[in-house]
Amino acid sequence: MSVFSDFNTSFANHPVKKDLSVKTDANAVKQSIRNLILTDRGERLMQPSVGSKIRSILFENFTPQTALLAKQYIKETFDNFEPRAELINIDVSPDPDNNSMLIGIEFAIINIEEPQTLNLQIERIG
Amino acid sequence: MANSALSVANLNFNDIKSSLQEYMQTQSSLKDYDFTGSNINVLLDVLSYNTYMQNFYLNMVANESFLNSAVLRDSIISHAKTLNYLPQSRSSSTARVKLKITPNDTPAQITVPKYTSFTTTIESKSYTFSTDEGFTISSDASGNYEANNISIFEGEVITELFTVNSANTDQRFVLNNPEIDTDSLVVKVIASAADTANAEWTKNLSTIGIDGNSNTFFVAPAESGKYEVQFGDGILGRKVENNNIIQATYRKSSGSAPDSANTFTLVGDIQGYSNVVITPFSKASGGSLPESDESIRKNASRSLTIQDRTVTVGDYKTLIKQNFTDIEAINVYGGEQSIPPQFGKVIITVDLKNAQGIPLSRKRDIEAFAKLRAPLSITPLVVDPEFLYVDINSIVRYNPNVTTKSDNEIKTIVGDSIKAHTDANINDFDTKLRMSKLAASIDASDPSVLNSDVTATLEKRIVPELNKSQTFLLQYDNELYREIPLAGVFVDGTAPITSSTFTFDGLTGCSFRDNGLGVLQIVQDTTSGIEVIETKVGTVDYELGLVNINSFKTSLYTGSSIRVFATPVSRTISSSKNIILAYNTQPSIKIVQERS
Numbered sequence: 001m002s003v004f005s006d007f008n009t010s011f012a013n014h015p016v017k018k019d020l021s022v023k024t025d026a027n028a029v030k031q032s033i034r035n036l037i038l039t040d041r042g043e044r045l046m047q048p049s050v051g052s053k054i055r056s057i058l059f060e061n062f063t064p065q066t067a068l069l070a071k072q073y074i075k076e077t078f079d080n081f082e083p084r085a086e087l088i089n090i091d092v093s094p095d096p097d098n099n100s101m102l103i104g105i106e107f108a109i110i111n112i113e114e115p116q117t118l119n120l121q122i123e124r125i126g
Numbered sequence: 127m128a129n130s131a132l133s134v135a136n137l138n139f140n141d142i143k144s145s146l147q148e149y150m151q152t153q154s155s156l157k158d159y160d161f162t163g164s165n166i167n168v169l170l171d172v173l174s175y176n177t178y179m180q181n182f183y184l185n186m187v188a189n190e191s192f193l194n195s196a197v198l199r200d201s202i203i204s205h206a207k208t209l210n211y212l213p214q215s216r217s218s219s220t221a222r223v224k225l226k227i228t229p230n231d232t233p234a235q236i237t238v239p240k241y242t243s244f245t246t247t248i249e250s251k252s253y254t255f256s257t258d259e260g261f262t263i264s265s266d267a268s269g270n271y272e273a274n275n276i277s278i279f280e281g282e283v284i285t286e287l288f289t290v291n292s293a294n295t296d297q298r299f300v301l302n303n304p305e306i307d308t309d310s311l312v313v314k315v316i317a318s319a320a321d322t323a324n325a326e327w328t329k330n331l332s333t334i335g336i337d338g339n340s341n342t343f344f345v346a347p348a349e350s351g352k353y354e355v356q357f358g359d360g361i362l363g364r365k366v367e368n369n370n371i372i373q374a375t376y377r378k379s380s381g382s383a384p385d386s387a388n389t390f391t392l393v394g395d396i397q398g399y400s401n402v403v404i405t406p407f408s409k410a411s412g413g414s415l416p417e418s419d420e421s422i423r424k425n426a427s428r429s430l431t432i433q434d435r436t437v438t439v440g441d442y443k444t445l446i447k448q449n450f451t452d453i454e455a456i457n458v459y460g461g462e463q464s465i466p467p468q469f470g471k472v473i474i475t476v477d478l479k480n481a482q483g484i485p486l487s488r489k490r491d492i493e494a495f496a497k498l499r500a501p502l503s504i505t506p507l508v509v510d511p512e513f514l515y516v517d518i519n520s521i522v523r524y525n526p527n528v529t530t531k532s533d534n535e536i537k538t539i540v541g542d543s544i545k546a547h548t549d550a551n552i553n554d555f556d557t558k559l560r561m562s563k564l565a566a567s568i569d570a571s572d573p574s575v576l577n578s579d580v581t582a583t584l585e586k587r588i589v590p591e592l593n594k595s596q597t598f599l600l601q602y603d604n605e606l607y608r609e610i611p612l613a614g615v616f617v618d619g620t621a622p623i624t625s626s627t628f629t630f631d632g633l634t635g636c637s638f639r640d641n642g643l644g645v646l647q648i649v650q651d652t653t654s655g656i657e658v659i660e661t662k663v664g665t666v667d668y669e670l671g672l673v674n675i676n677s678f679k680t681s682l683y684t685g686s687s688i689r690v691f692a693t694p695v696s697r698t699i700s701s702s703k704n705i706i707l708a709y710n711t712q713p714s715i716k717i718v719q720e721r722s
Contacts, residue, residue, distance in 0.1 A: 006157075
């Protein structure tokens with residue numbers, strides 16, 4: 001019996017049951033973290049503080065400070081909005097030539113022993 | 127089937143979302159509803175927002191559906207319209223001036239046309255004033271061309287033209303400027319472009335007294351603070367015909383901004399004469415913004431109660447004030463209360479803004495207006511207001527140890543406090559001045575004031591024509607103090623009723639006084655004491671507060687009037703009927719230091 005469950009962001013149907021497909025436990029938490037990091041502040045209706053400010057730094061020149069700022073923003077988002085996960089490590093690799101950033105997040109989920117990893121590539125488009 | 131656990135009655139976004147989250151507790155498919163980053167939480171945000179907006183919208187719709195709760199001005203005005211209430215528009219600031227024209231020839235008359243313009247500047251901003259009627263000036267005995275007490279009104283004069291198109295059944299004649307002063311609106315209907323006989327139509331607030339041949343128009347509020355002109359349907363008011371041209375002329379008022387202007391310059395010339403001296407009689411005042419939303423809410427429902435009929439005192443006051451906007455104060459009472467009684471009459475007394483007295487023509491206008499709306503056999507009669515002045519005498523003790531202010535500064539503060547109190551409580555009909563409250567205001571005027579003793583003297587002013595025998599009835603409207611002198615001597619040396627001095631029978635320094643027995647005498651203050659010159663010049667009714675002066679003739683008096691003083695019995699001074707209780711702005715204030 002799963003502890004956490006949420007529907008899939010793609011609203012995809014279950015291939016067999018044709019029901020709305022659902023993500024559970026670790027996958028549900030990962031999806032939630034991904035949503036939070038990719039949500040900009042002010043984007044959520046009536047909740048302007050939800051999300052991270054990570055998109056804003058994509059529009060700045062990459063400096064050694066940029067990776068530190070990205071880590072700080074991700075940590076803040078974890079602390080404020082994701083009570084199910086405990087952050088272990090964040091690895092930020094800027095890719096200035098492609099205006100993007102590779103983010104590797106290692107975290108632990110409450111009630112799940114093995115650590116989880118989430119890799120994101122965020123990039124400036126246009 | 128409805129789920130009773132799902133409450134959608136909340137008006138707050140967070141409460142709505144909490145309700146949805148509570149509802150989600152009843153299922154186990156999607157458990158992450160209360161984690162901020164989950165998709166289901168985002169979906170709940172959207173649902174909550176949608177519900178919130180729906181609730182807000184419905185709440186607004188319900189609010190705007192009632193006059194009491196509507197917040198949008200257009201909604202309030204729309205409700206007022208259904209109650210046949212016309213919200214007050216902006217009012218132009220009005221000044222009164224004297225025009226003196228010095229022509230370089232000797233014309234029989236000089237015509238000052240309607241809308242002759244003048245400019246003034248207030249705080250570096252220029253404003254235009256204009257006359258609202260044309261008039262002629264003839265030369266006086268000295269060869270001067272002078273016009274006194276001319277009213278000029280602030281506002282740019284605008285003319286709008288509409289062509290009636292009877293094929294357009296939805297045609298409206300909406301005036302473009304919300305800044306209009308509707309009192310200035312003049313409407314002419316021209317039969318066609320070729321016609322020059324453009325008749326001026328009259329404005330009506332109701333259908334009383336009009337028929338299908340009445341050249342009348344109505345003003346109604348329109349959207350966005352504008353006003354529109356409406357015409358009759360051929361049964362109640364003449365109907366406008368196809369291709370008629372409607373010419374609407376009005377002032378665009380700047381509200382109260384030009385108030386206090388008192389220097390005016392003529393724009394252009396008058397009939398070719400530009401040597402015009404403009405002397406202000408009274409500075410500009412009376413400008414105002416449109417009626418506030420709160421005021422419309424209050425007055426619109428009252429208007430419905432009255433239904434354009436004058437029965438009660440409130441009906442007369444509301445309807446007359448609504449129709450004659452230059453009225454500052456009004457009182458209405460039954461003729462049986464008059465002295466002498468006038469049965470079958472309703473006495474209306476009004477004080478006009480920036481005017482001394484009320485012109486006869488204005489009285490007749492008000493009487494005619496009230497008569498149309500009054501019950502049969504009731505005759506409205508407009509009378510002049512009378513002023514009953516209150517002279518304040520005050521002894522104020524203050525502690526100089528707790529203030530750095532001087533005696534004079536304390537005196538000024540106390541004077542300002544008395545003025546503020548009287549401004550707020552009297553200077554109107556049917557008012558009361560309570561000495562205890564006035565004393566409390568004085569005591570609170572400065573922390574160093576310890577206490578105050580306040581007394582009041584009532585004052586009436588008479589302006590007799592010199593060397594002509596005249597009779598006066600002075601109504602003090604309050605019971606007067608009565609003292610019977612012992613061997614002709616009053617306790618404090620003065621009678622309760624006294625006056626300023628005048629010349630009587632060739633004797634200077636004479637004044638009135640009462641003898642304590644209801645008789646008014648003329649006395650002279652001589653070196654040997656008070657000498658009675660005329661043993662009975664009138665009577666005093668102490669209880670009713672009436673002083674009769676009979677067949678009085680004087681050859682000279684000091685000042686612009688003879689001031690007759692009386693001491694009231696009560697420490698609460700009141701006024702009724704046509705009497706305005708007015709503050710005499712020169713109080714007697716004695717300052718006493720009391721160190722403690």
